[in-house]
Amino acid sequence: MTLTVGQAFDRVFGPEAPVRVVAWDGSEGGSPDGLVLRLTSPEALNHVLTAPGDLGLARAYLLGDLLIEGIDEADPYEVLRVIGDGLTPRRPTGHDAVELARFLAHHPPHPPTLPREETPSRVRRLGQGLRHARTRDAAAISHHYDVSNAFYEKVLGPSMTYTCACFPTDGATLEQAQAYKYDLVAQKLGLRPGMRLLDVGCGWGGMVRHAVTHYGVTALGVTLSREQAGWAQSAIEAEGLSGRAEVRHADYRDVTERGFDAISSIGLTEHIGVGNYPAYFRFLRERLRDEGRLLNHCITRPDNRHAGLPERGFINRYVFPDGELTGSGDIVRVMEDEGFEVRHHENLREHYARTCAAWNANLAKHWDDCVELAGLGRARVWGLYLAGSRLAFERNEIQLHQVLASRTSHEGVSGFPLRPRVEPEGVRGA
Incomplete structure (x- = not known):
């Protein structure tokens, strides 16, 4: 006799798992008092079998084949925490293995129906399939950032800043x-x-406008997102910064100006591709004058053993197509190999967890507006993405590093004082 879905769950995850699975065949598995996951059709099981882990569960949830009782669609942090802590598969042996093989034969996996929010095939096609070709990069950025400026205003808040914040105090x-x-x-x-x-x-354009307003510089920003560039230029004009601040809709590789005193790269390196780091840092160094400084701020892995591997699963398919991460050590190594002198290195991991929690709170506060602006599916994707990212930062599965470096002259002059300040004295523009 073939196992029921509930029995198969218990064979894989154990009856003590902190979730209760209720299947379309009437069977149940897991803890009677656990978080209730309802598989409404055989297609829910197919999603789990064809894409084990977060991708299959996300597909089933977004299509309605998986219902989770009590879930907060805008901030499913608690649900993800329970699932992440409790759904650890164990390797079946003996009789259990035989029964599970029969179960799989009775439920053979087949190509699943995909939610419409999954990365469009055009992103993967562009550039003849070459990862990080200019046309493909443009399509990948557009997929994520050109959703709706109004949607981002609701989620990010007035700063319209979509990178890790740094909290000066708990409050x-x-x-x-x-x-x-x-x-x-x-x-x-x-x-x-x-x-x-x-x-x-x-x-x-947040950094551009902040630096011009509070530090008296002239600033050029570049972004591959047409929506971002249009919004940023309008903000520059509204704040009376025209002539001192500019944001271009362009690839960073199209910047021809040189001799900059400083370069900030905040949240771009994740999209570059690890194999392109040498060319990337070489390009930035060529844009700096001697003694000029670069601040590179990006998400990293907690180790350096997976360089060049693209991000897989839910994040790659629904959030950041073609994204790649590596450890901060790899970033420092390439920067140094390309002629930078690294002067300061800092991990803001816990701050990014708090930032994601704040964005989740904004999404929840403006849920109805966000659904109207982006659609229910996309809003649910954002709930999963932000809550999952918060959890990953909290668990040290990913980190956020700022690396400060200089284009030190041939004479060995870096431009740094003996005791450089690396913390702001107060909070400007708040």
């Missing part, structure tokens, strides 16, 4: 933490009136 708001982060970057770069700043991957 600081998200806006104060984003302003503090921009101050942290500006002071690490040693910005002063009259300097020229290049901000690559500038998003909605």
Whole structure:
């Protein structure tokens, strides 16, 4: 006799698992008092079998084949924490293995129906399939960032800053933490009136406008997102910064100007591709004057053993197509190999967990508006993505590093004082 779905669950995860699975065949598995997962059709099981882990569960959830009782669609953090802590498969042996083989033969996997929010095939096709070709990079960025500026205004808040904040105190708001982060970057770069700043991957221009307003520099930002560039230029004009600040809709590789005093790269390196790091850092060094500084801020792995492996699963399919991460050690090594002198290195992992929690709270607060702007499926994707990212930062599965370096001259002059300040004195623009 073939196992029921509930029995198969118990064979794989154990009856003590902190979830209760209720299947369409009427069977149940797991703990009677656990979080209830309802598999409404055989297709839910097929998703789990064809894509074990977060991808299969996400597909089933987004299509309605998996219902989770009590889930907060805007902030499913608690649900993901329970599933992550309790659903650890064990290797079946003996009679259990034979029964599970019969179960799989009775439920043979087949190509699943995919949610419409999954990465469009055009992203994977463009550039003749070459990862990080210019056309493919543009399509990947557009897939994520050109959703709707109004949607991002609801989720990110007034700062329109989509990178890790830095919380100066436990009670600081998200806006104060984003302003503090921009101050942290500006002071690490040693910005002063009259300097020229290049901000690559500038998003909605937050760093550009902050640096011009509070540090008296002139700044150029570049972004591959047309929506971001349009929003940023409108903000520049509204704040009276035209002539001193500019945001271009362009690939960073199209910047021809040189001799910048400072370059900030905040949240771009994740999209570059590890194999392209040498060319990337070489390009940035060529844009700096001698003694100029680079601040590279990006998500990293907690180790350096997986360089060049693209991100898989849910994040790659639904959030960041073609994203790649590696450890901060690899980043430092390439920067040094390309002629930079690394001066300071800092991990802000816990701050990114708090940032994701704040974005989740914004999504929950404006849930109905976000659903109207982006659709229910996309809003659910964001709930999963932000809550899952928060959990990953908390568990040290991913990190956030700022690496500060200089284009030290041939004479060995770095431009750094003996005791450089690397923390802002206060919070500007909050």
